[in-house]
Amino acid sequence: MEKQAVFRTPQTIIYGSGSFEKVGEEAALRGKKALIISDNMMEQLGYVSKCRGILQLHGVESVAYLGVATEPTDLYVSESLEIFVKEKCDVVISLGGGSCIDTAKAIVVLAVNGGYIGDYMGGKKIAANPPIPHIAIPTTAGTGSEATDATVITNTRNDVKMMIKQPAFMPAAAIVDPFLTCSSPKSITAATGVDALSHAIEAYLSRRSHPMTDTLALSAMNLIVKNIKNAYENGDDLSAREAMSLGSLQAGMAFSNASVCLVHGMSRPIGALFHVPHGYSNAMLLPAVLEYSKEACIDRLADLGRIFAGDSVGMSNEEGAHFAVASVKELCVALNIPNLKGWGIEEAAFQQAISKMASDAIASGSPGNNPRIPTHRELEELYRKCFNYQYNININVQ
Numbered sequence: 001m002e003k004q005a006v007f008r009t010p011q012t013i014i015y016g017s018g019s020f021e022k023v024g025e026e027a028a029l030r031g032k033k034a035l036i037i038s039d040n041m042m043e044q045l046g047y048v049s050k051c052r053g054i055l056q057l058h059g060v061e062s063v064a065y066l067g068v069a070t071e072p073t074d075l076y077v078s079e080s081l082e083i084f085v086k087e088k089c090d091v092v093i094s095l096g097g098g099s100c101i102d103t104a105k106a107i108v109v110l111a112v113n114g115g116y117i118g119d120y121m122g123g124k125k126i127a128a129n130p131p132i133p134h135i136a137i138p139t140t141a142g143t144g145s146e147a148t149d150a151t152v153i154t155n156t157r158n159d160v161k162m163m164i165k166q167p168a169f170m171p172a173a174a175i176v177d178p179f180l181t182c183s184s185p186k187s188i189t190a191a192t193g194v195d196a197l198s199h200a201i202e203a204y205l206s207r208r209s210h211p212m213t214d215t216l217a218l219s220a221m222n223l224i225v226k227n228i229k230n231a232y233e234n235g236d237d238l239s240a241r242e243a244m245s246l247g248s249l250q251a252g253m254a255f256s257n258a259s260v261c262l263v264h265g266m267s268r269p270i271g272a273l274f275h276v277p278h279g280y281s282n283a284m285l286l287p288a289v290l291e292y293s294k295e296a297c298i299d300r301l302a303d304l305g306r307i308f309a310g311d312s313v314g315m316s317n318e319e320g321a322h323f324a325v326a327s328v329k330e331l332c333v334a335l336n337i338p339n340l341k342g343w344g345i346e347e348a349a350f351q352q353a354i355s356k357m358a359s360d361a362i363a364s365g366s367p368g369n370n371p372r373i374p375t376h377r378e379l380e381e382l383y384r385k386c387f388n389y390q391y392n393i394n395i396n397v398q
Contacts, residue, residue, distance in 0.1 A: 003210065005210035005211075005212065005213075005257070006257065007212050007213075007257050008149055008167060008170055008256065008257060009147055009170070009253055009256075010136070010146070010147060010170060010171045010172060010173055010174045011172050011173060012026065012172070012173040012174070013147065013173070013174045013176070013249070014026070014173070014174070014175045014176070015174075015175075015176035015177070015178075015245065015246065015249060016176075016177070016178070016242075017177060017178050017179045017238065017242065018177065018179065019175050019176065019177045020047075020050075020051075020054075020137065020175060020177040020179070020180060021054060022175055023051055023054050023055065023093065023135060023137065023175055024054040024055050024057055024058030024060065025058060026135050026173050026175065027055055027058065027060045027091055027093065027135060028058040028059060028060055030090075030091045030133035030135070030172065030173075031060065031089070031090035031091030031133060032059070032060060032061065032090055032091075033060065033061040033062065033063075033087065033088065033089045033090055033091070034055055034060055034061070034062040034063075034089060034091045034092065034093050035062070035063055035064070035065060035080065035083060035084045035087065035089040035091075035092050035093070035107070036048060036051055036052065036062055036063070036064040036065070036092075036093045036094075036095055037064075037065050037068065037080055037092060037093070037094045037095070037096070037100050037101075037103050037104040037107070038051075038064060038065070038066055038068065038094070038095040038096045038100055039066055039067075039068045039069060039096050039097075039099075039100060040066050040069070041096075042066075042095055042096050042100075042139060043064075043066055045183050047095060047139065047180065048064055048066070048095065051093065051095055051137075052064070055093075060091070062093075063083060063087045063089065065079065065080040065083050067079055067080065068096065068099050068100050068103055070099065070275065070277075071099055071152075071154055071161075071271055071272075071275070071277065071278060072098075072099045072100075072102040072103045072106075072151075072152065072153050072154065073153065073154045073155075073156050074116070074117055074118065074153055074154065074155055074156055075156055076099075076103045077103055077106040077107060077110065077117050077153060080103060080104075080107055081106075081107050081110055081111060084107055084111055084132075085111070089132075090132065090133075091132065091133045091134075091135070092104045092107055092108050092132055092133070092134045092135070093134075093135045093136075093137065094134065094135070094136045094137060094171075095137045095139065096137075096138075096139050097138065097139060097140045097142070097143060097188075097192070098138070098140070098142070098143030098145040098278065101136045101138065101143065101145040101146055101171070102145055102151040102152055102153060103153075104134055104136065104171075105134065105145075105151040105169045105171070106151055106153055106164075106169075107132070108131040108132035108133070108134045108168075109127045109131050109166075109168050109169060111131075111132050112127075112129040112130070112131060112132060113125075113127045113128060113129050113131075113168075117151075117153050117162070117164065118153075118155055118162055120164045120166060121162045121163070121164050123166070126166065127166055127167075127168035127169075130168070131168045131169070131172075133172040133173075134171040134172055134173075135171065135172065135173045135174075135175060136171040136173070136174050136175070137174075137175045137176075137177070137180070138174075138176060138180070138181075138245075138248070139180040139181060139183070139184070140181055140184055140188060140189075140192040140248075141178070141181045141184075141189075141192060141193060141196060141231070141241065141244035141245045141247070141248040142191070142192020142193060142195040142196045142248055142279050143192065143195060143196075143248070143252070143278070143279070144196060144199050144248050144249060144251050144252020144253070144255065144256070145252065146171060146174035146175075146176060146249065146252065147171075147174055147249055147252035147253045147256060148169075148170070148252050148253075148255070148256035149165060149166060149167050149168075149169045149170035149256055150163060150164065150165040150169060150256065151164050151165075151169050152164070152268065152278070154271070154272050159272045159273050160269075160272055160360055161268035161269065161271055161272040161360075161364075163264075163268060163364050163365075163366070170256075174249070176245050176246075176248075176249050177245075178238065178241040178242040178244070178245040178246075179238065179241070181241050181244065181245055182235055182236060182238065182241055184235065185235075186232055186235065187336075188279075189231050189232050189235060189244075190228075190232050190283070190335035190336065190337060191277060191279035191280045191283055191337070192248075192279045193224060193228040193231065193232065193244060193335070194228075194279065194282065194283035194286065194331070194332065194335065194337060195278065195279035195282045195283065196220070196224055196244070196247055196248040196251045196252075197220075197221065197224045197225070197228070197251075197286075197328075197331075198260075198263050198264070198282045198283070198286050199220070199248075199251035199252060199254065199255040199260065200216075200217045200218075200220035200221045200224065200247070200250070200251040200254060200255070201217075201221065201286070201290075201304060202255060202259075202260045202261040202262075202263055202264065202369075203216070203217040203251065203254035203255040203257075203258040203259075203260070204217040204218065204221070204254070204258075204300055204303070204304070205261060205293065205297050205300055205301070205370070205371050206255075206258045206259050206260070206261050206369045206370075207368075207369050207370070207371065208258050208259045208369055209258040210257075210258065212257065213253075213254045213255075213257050213258035214254075216250040216251070216253050216254040217250075217251065217254040217255075217258070218303065218307075219247075219250050220247040220248070220250035220251035220254060221247075221251075221304055221307050222247075222307050223243045223244070223246055223247030223250070224243075224244060224247040224248075224251070225307050225308055225327075225331075226243070227239075227240040227243035227244050227247070228240075228244060228331070228335070229331075229334060229335075231243075231244050232334075232335055258369075259366065259369045260366050260369065261289075261293075261366055261367065261369045261370040261371075262289050262292070262293065262361075262366065262367045262370040262372075262374065263282050263285050263286055263289045264282065264364075264366045265361040265362070265364050265365075265366030265367040265370075266285050266289070266357070266361050266367075266379065266382065266383065266386075267281040267282045267285055268360070268361070268364060269353075269356070269357035269360040269361055270285075270340070270357065272360070273353050273356075273357065274345050274349075274350070274353075276340075276343060276345070280337070280343065283332060283335075283337045284332075284337060284338070284339055284340055284343070284386060284389070285386055286328055286332070287325065287328050287329045287332060287389065287391065288382060288385055288386050288389050289370075289382070290324070290325045290328060291325055292372065292374070292378075292382060293370060293371050293372045294321055294322075294325060295372070296370075296371035296372035297321075297371035297372075298317050298318060298321040299317050299321075300371075301320065301321035301324045301325070302315065302316075302317040302318075302319075302320030302321045302324065303320070304320075304324040304327075305319070305320030305321055305322070305323035305324035305327065306320050306323075308323060308324060308327035309323055309327075329391040330391075332391060333391050339386065339387065339388055339389040339390075340386055340387045340388075340389075341387055341388045345387070347387065350383075350387055351384075351387075354380050354383045354384065355380065357379075357383055358376050358379035358380050358383065359376065361379055362376060362379065367379070
């Protein structure tokens with residue numbers, strides 16, 4: 001008999017090129033005045049004005065908050081919530097990357113449940129009232145946040161990334177239009193793409209995985225592995241963009257229900273203290289963490305190895321696991337993912353922060369889902385290894 005498991009998704013998921021046009025219909029079903037959470041880049045590209053125009057055609061008024069400029073912080077949450085209340089909005093639309101979506105998730109819960117967003121961390125405060133309807137529209141293929149019931153917000157008082165997970169944070173609707181991702185530059189395509197791959201891999205390796213998450217994680221890994229280089233090298237390749245958007249969506253649904261593991265646990269403190277974007281920090285950590293975890297998850301890593309190999313050669317599980325790790329390294333090199341030193345983090349400051357980062361990683365709970373659970377000392381050693389990590393690719397099956 002299978003273990004009991006829970007599977008949650010948005011009430012409505014609309015995906016495919018041109019699906020952005022559905023935002024008016026979806027908003028009209030849920031409210032009369034929308035707060036759009038976005039950023040200046042989306043405004044410059046014309047997506048915010050287009051969104052407002054579509055809403056207007058369906059009788060929905062709108063105002064916009066464009067203050068999201070970095071990883072989401074509690075300051076963005078308080079600023080946008082103030083606008084939401086002042087303008088008497090009744091629906092929220094996030095249009096942008098994961099930072100915009102995560103900010104919106106916080107607003108819709110706080111607007112009807114009150115308090116500071118950090119109050120909800122670790123289940124200390126449970127959202128008793130249903131959230132304001134939230135329509136999430138990602139413009140990158142990476143975070144999968146449009147399909148998760150978690151938000152990650154930085155506490156600016158103590159530089160801790162708060163990972164907060166409750167059903168109330170799940171968007172009411174997700175609109176995934178691959179065409180919106182075509183504006184992503186190569187660097188963002190690479191970072192968010194490896195982020196999505198890490199979501200799928202960690203959902204598959206997680207101690208909390210189950211058959212439904214496995215199905216989505218395997219499909220996501222297949223889509224991302226086969227299309228990420230094409231999307232990176234030719235951003236106008238809509239077929240590759242479509243596959244990456246679908247893969248990111250599937251990975252989001254998978255990890256939301258199976259949880260992430262050690263990569264994400266280690267990544268959040270790096271982002272909070274050194275302001276490395278989430279996708280990049282995940283990508284920088286993924287090869288070393290897979291090496292560390294390999295002996296505890298050989299069979300499952302072998303499935304990833306066979307996806308990279310295209311089932312063209314027969315592999316033992318040991319060979320497949322080795323090939324998976326080597327292939328992830330090769331992918332990071334091909335996508336120009338630097339190590340932490342190459343990103344520009346000052347080594348002395350990083351070394352000084354290692355103990356705090358290890359403690360914060362463990363406190364997040366994510367490392368406890370990993371196939372191999374690290375001690376505080378092992379985490380410190382992993383951080384040291386990752387700082388100046390050398391890919392040293394050996395792609396041959398052994």
